[in-house]
Amino acid sequence: MSTSSEPSKWLNSARNTIRLEAKAIGDLEDRIGAEFEQAVTEILACSEKGGKLVFTGIGKSADVARKTVATLNSTGTPAAFLHAADALHGDLGLVSEGDVVMAVSKSGATAELIALLPMLQARELNLMAMVGRTDSPVGRAARVVLDVSVQQEACPYDLAPTTSSAAQLAMGDALAMALMEARGFSSEDFARHHPGGSLGRRLLLKLGDLLDAGQQATVPHDAGLREVVLAVSEGRVGATAVLENGALVGIITDGDLRRALERDSSDWAGLCAADVMQTQPKCLPVSTRAIKALDMLESHRISQVLVTDEAGHLAGFVHLHQLMDAGIR
Numbered sequence: 001m002s003t004s005s006e007p008s009k010w011l012n013s014a015r016n017t018i019r020l021e022a023k024a025i026g027d028l029e030d031r032i033g034a035e036f037e038q039a040v041t042e043i044l045a046c047s048e049k050g051g052k053l054v055f056t057g058i059g060k061s062a063d064v065a066r067k068t069v070a071t072l073n074s075t076g077t078p079a080a081f082l083h084a085a086d087a088l089h090g091d092l093g094l095v096s097e098g099d100v101v102m103a104v105s106k107s108g109a110t111a112e113l114i115a116l117l118p119m120l121q122a123r124e125l126n127l128m129a130m131v132g133r134t135d136s137p138v139g140r141a142a143r144v145v146l147d148v149s150v151q152q153e154a155c156p157y158d159l160a161p162t163t164s165s166a167a168q169l170a171m172g173d174a175l176a177m178a179l180m181e182a183r184g185f186s187s188e189d190f191a192r193h194h195p196g197g198s199l200g201r202r203l204l205l206k207l208g209d210l211l212d213a214g215q216q217a218t219v220p221h222d223a224g225l226r227e228v229v230l231a232v233s234e235g236r237v238g239a240t241a242v243l244e245n246g247a248l249v250g251i252i253t254d255g256d257l258r259r260a261l262e263r264d265s266s267d268w269a270g271l272c273a274a275d276v277m278q279t280q281p282k283c284l285p286v287s288t289r290a291i292k293a294l295d296m297l298e299s300h301r302i303s304q305v306l307v308t309d310e311a312g313h314l315a316g317f318v319h320l321h322q323l324m325d326a327g328i329r
Helices: 007-031 034-048 060-074 111-122 137-141 163-182 187-193 197-204 225-235 254-261 265-270 290-300 320-325
Strands: 053-057 079-083 100-105 126-131 144-147 218-220 239-244 247-253 283-285 304-308 314-319
Touching (some): 007 163, 034 053, 034 100, 034 126, 060 079, 060 100, 060 163, 111 126, 197 290, 239 314, 247 254, 247 304, 314 320
Parallel strands (some): 053 079, 053 100, 126 144, 218 239
Antiparallel strands (some): 239 247
16 A cells, blocks of 8 residues: 655545535435425324334444434434344344334445345334435335435545445434424423533523522621621622612622722721622522523623522522533533
Protein backbone atom coordinates (compact mmCIF):
# COMPACT_ATOMS: atom_id res chain seq x y z
CA MET A 1 0.00 0.00 0.00
CA SER A 2 1.48 3.34 -1.04
CA THR A 3 0.94 6.59 0.83
CA SER A 4 0.22 9.78 -1.08
CA SER A 5 2.30 12.79 -0.10
CA GLU A 6 -0.17 15.33 -1.44
CA PRO A 7 -2.57 16.51 1.30
CA SER A 8 -4.67 18.34 -1.30
CA LYS A 9 -5.86 14.97 -2.61
CA TRP A 10 -6.97 13.95 0.86
CA LEU A 11 -8.80 17.22 1.37
CA ASN A 12 -10.53 16.93 -1.99
CA SER A 13 -11.61 13.39 -1.12
CA ALA A 14 -13.03 14.61 2.18
CA ARG A 15 -14.89 17.48 0.52
CA ASN A 16 -16.23 15.15 -2.16
CA THR A 17 -17.51 12.78 0.54
CA ILE A 18 -19.43 15.58 2.24
CA ARG A 19 -20.80 16.80 -1.08
CA LEU A 20 -22.00 13.34 -2.18
CA GLU A 21 -23.55 12.50 1.17
CA ALA A 22 -25.29 15.87 1.39
CA LYS A 23 -26.78 15.36 -2.08
CA ALA A 24 -27.92 11.83 -1.24
CA ILE A 25 -29.64 13.02 1.90
CA GLY A 26 -31.20 15.95 0.06
CA ASP A 27 -32.61 13.60 -2.56
CA LEU A 28 -34.53 11.74 0.16
CA GLU A 29 -36.86 14.69 0.71
CA ASP A 30 -38.79 13.98 -2.48
CA ARG A 31 -39.31 10.37 -1.33
CA ILE A 32 -41.20 11.36 1.82
CA GLY A 33 -44.66 10.62 0.51
CA ALA A 34 -47.45 8.07 0.60
CA GLU A 35 -45.31 5.03 1.51
CA PHE A 36 -43.58 6.95 4.30
CA GLU A 37 -46.97 8.08 5.63
CA GLN A 38 -48.21 4.49 5.53
CA ALA A 39 -45.16 3.36 7.48
CA VAL A 40 -45.76 5.97 10.20
CA THR A 41 -49.47 5.13 10.41
CA GLU A 42 -48.92 1.38 10.72
CA ILE A 43 -46.07 1.74 13.23
CA LEU A 44 -48.23 4.01 15.38
CA ALA A 45 -51.08 1.49 15.26
CA CYS A 46 -48.65 -1.26 16.21
CA SER A 47 -47.29 0.59 19.26
CA GLU A 48 -50.78 1.59 20.40
CA LYS A 49 -51.60 -2.13 20.60
CA GLY A 50 -48.49 -2.85 22.67
CA GLY A 51 -46.26 -3.90 19.78
CA LYS A 52 -42.81 -2.65 18.86
CA LEU A 53 -40.78 -1.78 15.82
CA VAL A 54 -37.97 -4.28 15.24
CA PHE A 55 -35.07 -3.22 13.01
CA THR A 56 -32.91 -5.90 11.42
CA GLY A 57 -29.92 -5.86 9.11
CA ILE A 58 -26.37 -7.05 8.53
CA GLY A 59 -23.02 -5.26 8.30
CA LYS A 60 -23.09 -1.45 8.14
CA SER A 61 -26.85 -1.53 7.73
CA ALA A 62 -27.04 -3.26 11.11
CA ASP A 63 -25.01 -0.43 12.64
CA VAL A 64 -27.44 2.11 11.20
CA ALA A 65 -30.36 0.04 12.48
CA ARG A 66 -28.93 0.02 16.02
CA LYS A 67 -28.57 3.79 16.03
CA THR A 68 -32.10 4.28 14.67
CA VAL A 69 -33.50 1.99 17.37
CA ALA A 70 -31.78 4.10 20.03
CA THR A 71 -33.28 7.28 18.57
CA LEU A 72 -36.75 5.73 18.37
CA ASN A 73 -36.70 4.54 21.97
CA SER A 74 -35.49 7.92 23.23
CA THR A 75 -38.30 9.71 21.38
CA GLY A 76 -41.19 7.52 22.48
CA THR A 77 -41.45 4.73 19.90
CA PRO A 78 -40.80 1.26 21.39
CA ALA A 79 -38.14 -0.36 19.22
CA ALA A 80 -35.61 -3.21 19.28
CA PHE A 81 -32.68 -4.39 17.18
CA LEU A 82 -32.38 -7.93 15.81
CA HIS A 83 -29.20 -8.91 13.97
CA ALA A 84 -30.24 -10.80 10.85
CA ALA A 85 -27.63 -13.52 11.36
CA ASP A 86 -28.61 -14.04 15.00
CA ALA A 87 -32.27 -14.21 14.00
CA LEU A 88 -31.47 -17.37 12.05
CA HIS A 89 -30.02 -18.97 15.18
CA GLY A 90 -32.67 -18.46 17.81
CA ASP A 91 -33.00 -14.72 18.34
CA LEU A 92 -36.14 -14.51 16.19
CA GLY A 93 -37.99 -15.04 19.46
CA LEU A 94 -37.46 -11.31 20.04
CA VAL A 95 -40.19 -10.64 17.49
CA SER A 96 -43.72 -10.96 18.84
CA GLU A 97 -47.06 -11.20 17.11
CA GLY A 98 -48.21 -7.71 16.16
CA ASP A 99 -44.70 -6.28 15.85
CA VAL A 100 -43.51 -4.43 12.76
CA VAL A 101 -40.17 -5.56 11.29
CA MET A 102 -38.06 -3.04 9.34
CA ALA A 103 -35.33 -4.67 7.24
CA VAL A 104 -32.42 -2.33 6.40
CA SER A 105 -30.19 -3.17 3.46
CA LYS A 106 -28.37 -1.38 0.66
CA SER A 107 -28.79 -4.21 -1.84
CA GLY A 108 -31.97 -5.74 -0.49
CA ALA A 109 -30.44 -9.08 -1.43
CA THR A 110 -28.26 -9.95 1.56
CA ALA A 111 -28.19 -13.73 2.06
CA GLU A 112 -29.13 -13.56 5.75
CA LEU A 113 -32.12 -11.30 5.09
CA ILE A 114 -33.32 -13.46 2.21
CA ALA A 115 -33.08 -16.54 4.45
CA LEU A 116 -35.05 -14.69 7.11
CA LEU A 117 -37.93 -13.70 4.81
CA PRO A 118 -39.81 -17.05 4.82
CA MET A 119 -39.75 -17.16 8.61
CA LEU A 120 -41.18 -13.66 8.88
CA GLN A 121 -43.79 -14.38 6.21
CA ALA A 122 -44.83 -17.63 7.89
CA ARG A 123 -45.65 -15.66 11.05
CA GLU A 124 -47.64 -13.09 9.03
CA LEU A 125 -45.62 -10.22 10.46
CA ASN A 126 -45.84 -6.73 9.04
CA LEU A 127 -42.57 -6.47 7.09
CA MET A 128 -41.24 -3.11 5.96
CA ALA A 129 -37.98 -2.34 4.22
CA MET A 130 -35.48 0.48 4.02
CA VAL A 131 -33.50 -0.52 0.95
CA GLY A 132 -31.33 0.89 -1.81
CA ARG A 133 -33.07 -1.25 -4.42
CA THR A 134 -36.84 -1.27 -4.27
CA ASP A 135 -37.05 -4.15 -6.79
CA SER A 136 -34.79 -6.39 -4.68
CA PRO A 137 -36.02 -9.60 -2.96
CA VAL A 138 -36.43 -7.76 0.35
CA GLY A 139 -38.09 -4.80 -1.34
CA ARG A 140 -40.60 -7.01 -3.16
CA ALA A 141 -41.43 -8.94 0.01
CA ALA A 142 -42.08 -5.83 2.12
CA ARG A 143 -45.49 -4.34 2.71
CA VAL A 144 -44.00 -0.82 2.78
CA VAL A 145 -40.71 0.23 1.17
CA LEU A 146 -38.65 3.30 2.05
CA ASP A 147 -36.32 4.07 -0.83
CA VAL A 148 -32.78 4.96 0.30
CA SER A 149 -31.03 4.42 -3.01
CA VAL A 150 -27.99 6.55 -3.87
CA GLN A 151 -26.23 7.27 -7.15
CA GLN A 152 -22.76 6.35 -5.87
CA GLU A 153 -20.76 5.75 -2.74
CA ALA A 154 -18.24 8.35 -1.63
CA CYS A 155 -15.67 5.58 -1.61
CA PRO A 156 -13.49 6.15 -4.74
CA TYR A 157 -13.95 2.49 -5.66
CA ASP A 158 -17.73 2.66 -5.02
CA LEU A 159 -17.35 -0.17 -2.51
CA ALA A 160 -17.31 0.95 1.15
CA PRO A 161 -20.80 1.93 2.39
CA THR A 162 -20.58 5.68 2.91
CA THR A 163 -23.22 7.64 1.02
CA SER A 164 -25.66 4.74 1.36
CA SER A 165 -25.16 4.58 5.14
CA ALA A 166 -25.69 8.34 5.42
CA ALA A 167 -28.96 8.03 3.48
CA GLN A 168 -30.14 5.14 5.67
CA LEU A 169 -29.29 7.08 8.82
CA ALA A 170 -31.14 10.18 7.61
CA MET A 171 -34.22 8.18 6.66
CA GLY A 172 -34.18 6.50 10.07
CA ASP A 173 -34.00 9.89 11.78
CA ALA A 174 -36.82 11.19 9.56
CA LEU A 175 -38.98 8.23 10.57
CA ALA A 176 -38.20 8.74 14.27
CA MET A 177 -39.00 12.45 14.14
CA ALA A 178 -42.24 11.87 12.22
CA LEU A 179 -43.34 9.29 14.79
CA MET A 180 -42.35 11.63 17.61
CA GLU A 181 -44.45 14.42 16.11
CA ALA A 182 -47.37 12.10 15.34
CA ARG A 183 -47.63 10.87 18.92
CA GLY A 184 -47.30 14.38 20.40
CA PHE A 185 -44.10 13.53 22.25
CA SER A 186 -43.27 16.58 24.41
CA SER A 187 -40.12 17.93 26.05
CA GLU A 188 -41.44 16.58 29.38
CA ASP A 189 -41.79 13.13 27.81
CA PHE A 190 -38.26 13.49 26.47
CA ALA A 191 -37.00 14.28 29.98
CA ARG A 192 -38.62 11.15 31.37
CA HIS A 193 -36.73 9.11 28.78
CA HIS A 194 -33.44 10.89 29.63
CA PRO A 195 -33.39 11.17 33.45
CA GLY A 196 -29.59 11.07 33.63
CA GLY A 197 -26.99 13.51 32.41
CA SER A 198 -27.25 17.22 31.71
CA LEU A 199 -30.19 16.75 29.33
CA GLY A 200 -32.38 15.16 31.98
CA ARG A 201 -31.38 17.69 34.59
CA ARG A 202 -32.10 20.58 32.23
CA LEU A 203 -35.63 19.33 31.65
CA LEU A 204 -36.46 17.97 35.10
CA LEU A 205 -34.52 19.87 37.77
CA LYS A 206 -36.60 22.52 39.55
CA LEU A 207 -35.56 25.27 41.95
CA GLY A 208 -37.35 23.44 44.74
CA ASP A 209 -34.88 20.57 44.29
CA LEU A 210 -31.96 22.88 45.03
CA LEU A 211 -33.23 24.58 48.19
CA ASP A 212 -30.89 24.27 51.17
CA ALA A 213 -32.19 24.78 54.71
CA GLY A 214 -28.86 26.42 55.58
CA GLN A 215 -29.58 29.21 53.12
CA GLN A 216 -32.75 30.56 54.76
CA ALA A 217 -31.19 33.93 55.63
CA THR A 218 -33.83 36.45 56.75
CA VAL A 219 -33.96 39.63 58.85
CA PRO A 220 -36.90 41.81 59.97
CA HIS A 221 -37.29 45.11 58.16
CA ASP A 222 -36.20 47.05 61.25
CA ALA A 223 -33.07 44.96 61.91
CA GLY A 224 -29.90 46.95 62.54
CA LEU A 225 -26.93 46.93 60.20
CA ARG A 226 -24.93 44.53 62.38
CA GLU A 227 -27.73 41.97 62.33
CA VAL A 228 -27.97 42.34 58.56
CA VAL A 229 -24.23 41.76 58.12
CA LEU A 230 -24.38 38.60 60.23
CA ALA A 231 -27.36 37.25 58.28
CA VAL A 232 -25.71 37.86 54.91
CA SER A 233 -22.60 36.08 56.17
CA GLU A 234 -24.37 33.11 57.75
CA GLY A 235 -26.73 32.52 54.82
CA ARG A 236 -23.82 31.70 52.47
CA VAL A 237 -25.53 33.14 49.40
CA GLY A 238 -24.28 36.71 49.69
CA ALA A 239 -27.72 38.04 50.57
CA THR A 240 -30.55 38.02 53.07
CA ALA A 241 -34.29 38.35 52.60
CA VAL A 242 -36.10 41.15 54.46
CA LEU A 243 -39.44 40.36 56.09
CA GLU A 244 -42.17 42.49 57.58
CA ASN A 245 -44.84 40.67 59.57
CA GLY A 246 -43.67 37.46 57.87
CA ALA A 247 -44.11 38.85 54.36
CA LEU A 248 -41.22 39.28 51.95
CA VAL A 249 -40.56 43.00 51.36
CA GLY A 250 -37.02 43.09 50.01
CA ILE A 251 -33.52 41.70 49.69
CA ILE A 252 -30.12 42.91 50.85
CA THR A 253 -27.04 41.67 49.04
CA ASP A 254 -23.41 42.08 49.98
CA GLY A 255 -23.27 44.75 47.27
CA ASP A 256 -26.06 46.68 49.00
CA LEU A 257 -24.05 46.52 52.24
CA ARG A 258 -20.93 47.89 50.53
CA ARG A 259 -22.95 50.77 49.13
CA ALA A 260 -24.43 51.47 52.57
CA LEU A 261 -20.96 51.66 54.07
CA GLU A 262 -20.01 54.29 51.50
CA ARG A 263 -22.32 56.66 53.39
CA ASP A 264 -21.05 58.92 56.14
CA SER A 265 -19.90 56.74 59.06
CA SER A 266 -22.02 58.81 61.41
CA ASP A 267 -25.12 57.35 59.69
CA TRP A 268 -24.20 53.69 60.15
CA ALA A 269 -25.55 53.28 63.64
CA GLY A 270 -28.99 54.50 62.59
CA LEU A 271 -29.35 52.38 59.47
CA CYS A 272 -31.78 49.47 59.43
CA ALA A 273 -32.63 46.81 56.86
CA ALA A 274 -35.43 48.88 55.33
CA ASP A 275 -32.94 51.66 54.59
CA VAL A 276 -30.58 49.56 52.47
CA MET A 277 -32.77 46.85 50.95
CA GLN A 278 -33.92 46.46 47.35
CA THR A 279 -37.71 46.51 47.35
CA GLN A 280 -38.26 44.58 44.11
CA PRO A 281 -36.12 41.46 44.40
CA LYS A 282 -36.04 38.77 41.72
CA CYS A 283 -38.34 35.95 42.84
CA LEU A 284 -39.20 32.66 41.18
CA PRO A 285 -41.56 29.88 42.32
CA VAL A 286 -40.21 26.50 43.46
CA SER A 287 -41.62 24.89 40.30
CA THR A 288 -39.37 26.96 38.01
CA ARG A 289 -36.97 24.89 35.95
CA ALA A 290 -33.39 25.38 37.10
CA ILE A 291 -32.17 26.14 33.58
CA LYS A 292 -34.66 29.00 33.33
CA ALA A 293 -33.42 30.41 36.63
CA LEU A 294 -29.81 30.15 35.45
CA ASP A 295 -30.65 32.05 32.28
CA MET A 296 -32.38 34.75 34.33
CA LEU A 297 -29.48 35.20 36.76
CA GLU A 298 -26.97 35.44 33.93
CA SER A 299 -29.06 37.90 31.94
CA HIS A 300 -29.49 40.19 34.97
CA ARG A 301 -25.94 39.60 36.19
CA ILE A 302 -27.00 38.71 39.71
CA SER A 303 -25.81 35.90 41.97
CA GLN A 304 -28.92 34.66 43.76
CA VAL A 305 -32.66 34.37 43.41
CA LEU A 306 -35.37 34.25 46.06
CA VAL A 307 -37.59 31.19 45.77
CA THR A 308 -41.23 31.21 46.83
CA ASP A 309 -43.63 28.37 47.56
CA GLU A 310 -47.05 27.79 45.98
CA ALA A 311 -48.62 30.29 48.37
CA GLY A 312 -46.07 32.97 47.52
CA HIS A 313 -44.21 32.71 50.82
CA LEU A 314 -40.42 32.70 50.99
CA ALA A 315 -39.00 29.19 50.62
CA GLY A 316 -35.32 30.11 50.47
CA PHE A 317 -32.49 31.13 48.17
CA VAL A 318 -30.78 29.46 45.23
CA HIS A 319 -27.33 30.75 44.33
CA LEU A 320 -25.75 30.96 40.89
CA HIS A 321 -23.03 28.52 41.97
CA GLN A 322 -25.64 25.89 42.86
CA LEU A 323 -27.13 26.17 39.40
CA MET A 324 -23.72 25.94 37.74
CA ASP A 325 -22.79 22.92 39.90
CA ALA A 326 -26.08 21.17 39.08
CA GLY A 327 -24.74 20.17 35.66
CA ILE A 328 -27.62 21.56 33.63
CA ARG A 329 -25.23 22.81 30.94
